């Protein structure tokens with residue numbers, strides 16, 4: 785198995801991606817650690833977080849659980865992608881498709897999950913070597929979008945992000961999502977109840993996925 789396939793394999797096994805938007809380095813690290821404590825294992829540190837590369841570096845050093853995969857999100861250009869990868873990111877996510885990001889990720893054998901919102905973008909991403917795309921904004925496209933696209937294009941995997949909640953998880957899983965990205969739903973109580981609330985919310989998602997996959 786290649787390095788890229790090994791990472792993708794681990795990511796889909798973990799299934800849930802915690803989309804982390806910290807206010808600063810410490811906040812980014814604390815949110816990510818709280819997510820891990822709740823059982824989330826794919827940590828997507830977004831580049832809206834100041835010094836996101838430093839967050840990725842600190843997490844890569846401190847987290848010893850080998851199933852945890854630290855990656856980067858909201859990567860808008862190839863320079864940011866390189867910074868993320870050299871900081872230790874094992875996957876790169878962006879809200880759009882960018883051929884130069886794809887090139888950098890392929891150079892380092894790191895999976896690139898570009899944000900796609902149309903079939904044309906999905907095909908373009910596949911042609912540039914992405915096996916998995918991020919459906920963005922997931923909430924706007926709707927869960928049946930996956931099934932509809934899988935009719936003509938059965939060989940692309942899709943990871944919805946944006947608008948994923950506990951209440952629509954079953955629809956995403958039922959329609960064949962390869963994984964799902966969850967952001968604001970994890971941090972909705974952090975301002976009032978602290979980082980422990982992130983762990984509580986993370987656990988709810990982990991339990992819900994286990995319950996849906998079992999049924």
Ligand SMILES: O=C(O)C(=O)C[C@H](O)[C@H](O)COP(=O)(O)O
Nearest residue numbers: 858878879945946947966967968
């Ligand atoms: O910038 C990116 O690369 C993104 O991933 C966009 C969104 O911030 C996430 O998809 C999380 O969205 P919510 O779960 O609705 O908060």
